[in-house]
Amino acid sequence: xxxxxxxxxxxxxxxxxxxxxxxxxxxxxxxxxxxxxxxxxxxxxxxxxxxxxxxxxxxxxxxxxxxxxxxxxxxxxxxxxxxxxxxxxxxxxxxxxxxxxxxxxxxxxxxxxxxxxxxxxxxxxxxxxxxxxxxxxxxxxxxxxxxxxxxxxxxxxxxxxxxxxxxxxxxxxxxxxxxxxxxxxxxxxxxxxxxxxxxxxxxxxxxxxxxxxxxxxxxxxxxxxxxxxxxxxxxxxxxxxxxxxxxxxxxxxxxxxxxxxxxxxxxxxxxxxxxxxxxxxxxx
Amino acid sequence: xxxxxxxxxxxxxxxxxxxxxxxxxxxxxxxxxxxxxxxxxxxxxxxxxxxxxxxxxxxxxxxxxxxxxxxxxxxxxxxxxxxxxxxxxxxxxxxxxxxxxxxxxxxxxxxxxxxxxxxxxxxxxxxxxxxxxxxxxxxxxxxxxxxxxxxxxxxxxxxxxxxxxxxxxxxxxxxxxxxxxxxxxxxxxxxxxxxxxxxxxxxxxxxxxxxxxxxxxxxxxxxxxxxxxxxxxxxxxxxxxxxxxxxxxxxxxxxxxxxxxxxxxxxxxxxxxxxxxxxxxxxx
Numbered sequence: 032x033x034x035x036x037x038x039x040x041x042x043x044x045x046x047x048x049x050x051x052x053x054x055x056x057x058x059x060x061x062x063x064x065x066x067x068x069x070x071x072x073x074x075x076x077x078x079x080x081x082x083x084x085x086x087x088x089x090x091x092x093x094x095x096x097x098x099x100x101x102x103x104x105x106x107x108x109x110x111x112x113x114x115x116x117x118x119x120x121x122x123x124x125x126x127x128x129x130x131x132x133x134x135x136x137x138x139x140x141x142x143x144x145x146x147x148x149x150x151x152x153x154x155x156x157x158x159x160x161x162x163x164x165x166x167x168x169x170x171x172x173x174x175x176x177x178x179x180x181x182x183x184x185x186x187x188x189x190x191x192x193x194x195x196x197x198x199x200x201x202x203x204x205x206x207x208x209x210x211x212x213x214x215x216x217x218x219x220x221x222x223x224x225x226x227x228x229x230x231x232x233x234x235x236x237x238x239x240x241x242x243x244x245x246x247x248x249x250x251x252x253x254x255x256x257x258x259x260x261x262x263x264x265x266x267x268x269x270x271x272x273x274x275x276x277x278x279x280x281x282x283x284x285x286x287x288x289x290x291x292x293x294x295x296x297x298x299x300x301x302x303x304x305x306x307x308x309x310x311x312x313x314x315x
Numbered sequence: 316x317x318x319x320x321x322x323x324x325x326x327x328x329x330x331x332x333x334x335x336x337x338x339x340x341x342x343x344x345x346x347x348x349x350x351x352x353x354x355x356x357x358x359x360x361x362x363x364x365x366x367x368x369x370x371x372x373x374x375x376x377x378x379x380x381x382x383x384x385x386x387x388x389x390x391x392x393x394x395x396x397x398x399x400x401x402x403x404x405x406x407x408x409x410x411x412x413x414x415x416x417x418x419x420x421x422x423x424x425x426x427x428x429x430x431x432x433x434x435x436x437x438x439x440x441x442x443x444x445x446x447x448x449x450x451x452x453x454x455x456x457x458x459x460x461x462x463x464x465x466x467x468x469x470x471x472x473x474x475x476x477x478x479x480x481x482x483x484x485x486x487x488x489x490x491x492x493x494x495x496x497x498x499x500x501x502x503x504x505x506x507x508x509x510x511x512x513x514x515x516x517x518x519x520x521x522x523x524x525x526x527x528x529x530x531x532x533x534x535x536x537x538x539x540x541x542x543x544x545x546x547x548x549x550x551x552x553x554x555x556x557x558x559x560x561x562x563x564x565x566x567x568x569x570x571x572x573x574x575x576x577x578x579x580x581x582x583x584x585x586x587x588x589x590x591x592x593x594x595x596x597x598x599x
Contacts, residue, residue, distance in 0.1 A: 045542065046579035101385030101582065258329065295330035298385065 036166055041066065047107035048073040051097055056166065060158040061120040062151060067163065068093040069171060070103055074110035079174035081201075081312035082112045082167070083305070086159070086181030086188040089217070090137045092117050096182075099294035105305045111312065114167055116159055118184065120152040133217050134224055140212070141188030142236045144225035153225055156236070160192060178308040182206040182297055183261070184217070190238035190251065197247035202311035204252035204304045206297050207259055210271040211239040217265050239274045250281040252307055254300050256290030320450055325350065331391035332357040335381055340450065344442045345404040346435060351447065352377040353455060354387055358394035363458035365485075365596035366396045366451070367589070370443070370465030370472040373501070374421045376401050380466075383578035389589045395596065396457060400447055402468070404436040417501050418508050424496070425472030426520045428509035437509055440520070444476060462592040466490040466581055467545070468501070474522035474535065481531035486595035488536035488588045490581050491543055494555040495523040501549050523558045534565040536591055538584045540574030 041053040049072040058065045074080050083106070085096050093115045096102065106113050119139030125148050128135035139155035167173065179200045181189035186208025193203035212218020213233045222233045234240040255268045262268075268284055275282035290296040325337040333356040342349045358364050367390070369380050377399045380386065390397050403423030409432050412419035428437035451457065463484045465473035470492025477487035496502020497517045506517045518524040539552045546552075552568055559566035574580040 044575055044577060044579050045540075045573040045583075047583050051579060098383050098578070101388065103579070103582070104385065104586075256329075289329040291328055293328060294382065295328050295335060295387070298387070299329075299331050302388075 036169060038166070038170055046070070047103040049075065049103065049107050051103070053093065058120075058158060058162060060154050060162040063120045063122050065121065065158070066093050066117055068097050068115045069167065070097065070106055070113040071171065072107045072110050072112060075112060075172050078110075079172045080110050080112050081176035081178070082114060082173050083308055083312075084159070084177060084179040084181075084189070084192075085113055085115050086141065086179070086185030086192075087115065087118050088181070088183030088185050089118070090132050091185075092137070095294065096297075099298065100301050101298045102301045102305060105302045109305060109309045111305065111309060112171065112173060114163070116163055119155065123152045125149070134221055138184065138221060140184055140218075140221045140225065140236070141191060142222070142225050145232070146225060146227050149225050155188075156191075159188065160196065176201055176312045178202040178312055180204045180206070180304055180308070181208070183266075183292065184209055186253070187212060187218075187238060191236050191241065193249055194238060194241040194245055195235070197245070197249065200249075201314070202252070202308045203249060204254075204307060206254050206300070206304075207256060207261070207266055207292055208238070208253060209266060211237060211267055213237045213240065214270065215265045215267060239270055242271075242274050242280050243278055245278075245280070248280055251275070251283065252304065253282065253284045254296075254304075255284065255286050256292060256296045257286050257288050258290055259292045259296075261292055320453060322450070322454055330354070331387040333359065333387065333391050335387070337377065342404075342442060342446060344438050344446045347404045347406050349405065349442070350377050350401055352381050352399045353451065354381065354390055354397040355455065356391045356394050356396060359396060359456050362394075363456045364394050364396050365460035365462070366398060366457050367592055367596075368443070368461060368463040368465075368473070368476075369397055369399045370425065370463070370469030370476075371399065371402050372465070372467030372469050373402070374416050375469075376421070379578065380581075383582065384585050385582045386585050386589060389586045393589060393593045395589065395593060396455065398447075398451055400443055403439065407436045409433070418505055422468065422505060424468055424502075424505040424509065424520070425475060426506070426509050429516070430509060430511050433509050439472075443472065444480065460485055460596045462486040462596055464488045464490070464588055464592070465492070467550075467576065468493055470537070471496060471502075471522060475520050475525065477533055478522060478525040478529055478531075479519070481529070481533065484533075485598070486536070486592045487533060488538075488591060490538050490584070490588075491540060491545070491550055491576055492522070492537060493550060495521060495551055497521045497524065498554065499549045499551060523554055526555075526558050526564050527562055529562075529564070532564055535559070535567065536588065537566065537568045538580075538588075539568065539570055540576065540580045541570050541572050542574055543576045543580075545576055
């Protein structure tokens with residue numbers, strides 16, 4: 032296992048007075064080279080700043096959010112860094128790894144796979160939860176305050192990361208998250224493939240299951256478009272509402288009429304999420 | 316020549332309270348099916364609104380600006396529609412049409428080609444200047460006030476359209492425009508191919524040449540990133556400065572330190588351009 036923690040800069044682009052920087056590094060958790068992007072606001076040139084984790088959805092990589100969410104303007108105003116990891120290991124080329132948009136490359140589901148051959152590389156939970164935080168804290172002017180958000184598969188990832196690590200994040204939000212992967216086709220396909228058929232093992236990566244056992248009661252902010260094509264079959268926000276109601280869990284679920292699953296939906300509401308996270312990140 | 320002016324809706328996506336709609340239609344000017352996108356702000360549901368033309372650069376189509384510029388937020392606030400045409404005819408498949416990023420498909424350069432085989436389809440000047448305006452005015456709640464902007468090849472297009480049609484646009488701006496296509500490799504390649512070797516014929520599509528003969532003196536707003544890879548060889552803003560100085564032409568050229576040629580540059584400054592255009596579009 033390599034202990035190399037060096038970063039190689041791929042590109043640096045000026046945006047809203049700050050810098051969007053893409054880096055590659057050798058991941059010891061994933062056993063492959065990974066790319067991530069980090070937005071450093073203007074304030075990061077002279078001070079340490081808080082960090083928002085953004086976890087992307089199926090088929091995305093580190094670039095989609097930066098290009099399409101329109102988040103840099105508000106991040107620059109607030110003085111907030113944003114890190115965008117990739118959504119899966121890359122380059123292992125297992126049989127079938129690139130055949131589906133919803134399993135394998137671009138679809139790591141933020142779990143630690145236990146089934147061969149995926150277990151050798153597909154350990155995105157540990158990568159996002161341990162290796163990448165250590166790496167970015169060592170290399171960038173961050174003040175240790177962190178929040179998390181994400182979209183769809185990445186909304187699932189954000190909820191799971193926050194629920195499993197109470198106190199780690201100042202705040203958590205999600206756009207159109209997969210709230211109950213154990214009870215939707217995307218989740219069942221991915222968890223069967225990465226974790227096997229023992230559904231008990233799936234519960235550690237299922238927001239609805241975690242909420243039912245959680246005592247930390249972190250407030251959850253969730254936006255869901257009502258014209259989302261995946262609403263009924265995959266996303267099922269009513270299951271999140273139900274478990275939160277049953278366990279008196281603080282949920283703000285906003286159903287947005289007419290909005291779909293695209294980045295236009297995210298762009299419309301990202302400012303409200305960033306300001307919500309800033310309220311918690313900058314709280315003394 | 317067909318007189319069909321019907322539109323077929325491809326998609327409608329809710330964004331910032333308005334709608335981004337993509338349409339296809341049979342263009343009689345270009346002799347092919349074309350796609351364009353129009354952003355209709357919330358105000359368009361109950362009133363007619365002004366229209367901003369956005370002309371995109373090399374390799375782009377109707378989608379890049381909508382996805383990456385982050386313009387809908389401000390357009391929704393201001394009550395401004397934005398139309399994004401494609402950058403060339405599509406589907407003719409001439410020999411060599413798809414071989415270069417800077418000639419043929421995705422690179423129409425907003426000229427009326429006179430050389431075979433291009434002259435049969437590549438008449439983007441007339442398409443943008445005549446056919447498409449008539450079409451959108453017939454189909455959308457527009458109030459007749461129009462401004463124009465664009466990026467790179469599209470910045471060239473915006474300047475040329477405005478300079479050749481004094482009074483047509485309330486205001487004009489450009490991001491990193493090709494200001495003197497007759498004196499840069501991109502322009503020389505495109506104009507030779509579309510217009511032939513008689514450089515006199517090129518002058519009708521060259522902002523610097525048009526400014527030297529123009530008496531309308533429309534104010535020009537131009538942003539140019541100083542870290543733009545194409546600055547020295549292709550864009551040459553100093554030529555625009557020079558001709559405007561010589562002819563007492565009102566130019567505001569803003570050199571933006573550190574910014575490159577990408578949509579991150581556009582996203583950073585699009586709000587200022589939209590507010591600039593709104594000042595003119597909403598002037599009584």
